[in-house]
Amino acid sequence: MSTTTLLVRRNDLANARLAIAPDTPLEDGQVRVRVDAFALTANNITYAAFGDAMDYWRFYPTPEEGWGIVPVWGFGTVRQSLHPGVATGERLYGYWPMADSAVLKPGHLSPAGFSDEAPHRAQLHSVYNRYMRCEADPFYTPGTEDVQALLRPLYTTSWLIDDFMADNDFFGARTLLLSSASSKTAYGTAFQLSQRPGLEVIGLTSDANRAFCESLGCYTRVLAYEALEAIDGATPLVYIDFAGNVELRRAIHTRFANLRYSCAVGGTHVEHLGAAKDLPGPRATLFFAPAQIRKRQGDWGPAELARRLVEAWHSFRDRVGDATRPWLRVRRHEGADAALAAYRQVLEGRGDPSLGHILAIR
Structure with a gap:
């Protein structure tokens, strides 16, 4: 048996290729999982863009110098087990x-x-190291694995x-400005924010994606990037940056004298990533989700955090999959070559x- 992997050049994300290597024998305590299917989104491009920093x-x-493997979320099935507590055939959700x-x-x-518990992952955050058994996972519902x-x-x-x-x-502001408003993490954030009274949630996007963002109904208003004026x-606002576009960040920091907080989340605009040093206003601060998880586990306890x-x-999930007005349509890419083409499409x-x-690379 062999494993096919999509490799990405770490300093040139557009340089990607497929590699096939023979499977090595399992050691005691290990399991081999068939990765059945995984999602590829702008979030995974962010993982690659910040691969070294994070x-x-x-x-x-x-082992290939200068190359990396982008982690993704999805589902797999245990096809070989040398661990007494994990059975062949178990279905898992996790980070692949x-x-x-x-x-x-x-x-x-x-x-x-x-x-x-692989040694090389010992110092990495536990959020990404956890694999859920679908039969006992409270998030899991049959028939919605793709979503x-x-x-x-x-x-x-x-x-x-x-x-x-x-x-x-909200750092004393009641207006929140979200870039890359059509991205899934951005509109998920807007969905949550829209449920809080007294907030104005403004989405920034390209002209081509304005109609889509407006159709979601979770933004107070949607503007093209060129329409910051x-x-x-003078509006006190918070900027939540899902694009990572250094020129856009500089324009926002320069225009808004009452910028209360600048939150860097993603890097969907890979070709325009940068640190934007010496910005006016507050320092752009990278949001690290596991840190907020740790805080809320301390505030509420793990069980209450999970329940919420x-x-x-x-x-x-119900809103996204609403049969009358779905926010999301799924496109499947079967096979290694199709997966490589899809990666390039999402990257661009x-x-x-x-x-x-x-x-699905198989």
Whole structure:
């Protein structure tokens, strides 16, 4: 047996290729999982763009110098097990390589799932090391695996951004400006924010995506990137940056004298990423979802945090999948070559924002 993996040049994300390598024998305590399908979104491009700074390349290292494996969220099935607590045939949700199989070393087992205890992941955040058994996962519903793979990890980030903002009383502002408004993490955040009274949620997007963003109904208004002058420059506001566009960030920091907080979340505009040093106003601060998880686990306890997240997720999932006005349509890409083409498409930011890409390398 062999494993097919999609490799990405770490300093040139457009340079991607497929690699096939023979499977190595499992060691005691390990399991081999067939990666059945995974989502590919702008969030995964962010993982690659910040792969060195945020250690995303370390989850699935490759011996090929200068190349990396982008981690993705999706579902897999255990096809070989040398661990007494994990059965062949178990279905799992979790964080996979862009490949058709993965080797894990389960530890901290519970009826709900387990962690990957591989030595190279010991210092990485536990949120990304946890694998959920679908039969016991409160987030899981049969028949919606594609939507779960596409939106569950993004929505968790969205929910935590909203919670972080509310936890800090929106830094004294009541207007929130979201870039890359058509991206799934952005509109998940807007969905949450729209449920809080007294807030104005403004989405920034391209002209081509304005109609889609307006159709969602969760933005107070939607503006093209070139229309910043439509917002009063004296407005106290928070900027939540899902684009990572350095020129846009500089323009916002320069125009809005009462910018209360600048939150950097993603990097959908890969060709325009940058640090934008010496910006006027507050320092752009990277949002790290696991830090807010740790805080709320301390505030509420893990069980209560999980309960709130599950309840919110089901509400969001139902809205996204509403048969009369769905926000998301799924497109599947079967096979290694199709997966490679889909990666390049998502990297370039091409396509319909209402589409969600599900890949299977097999």
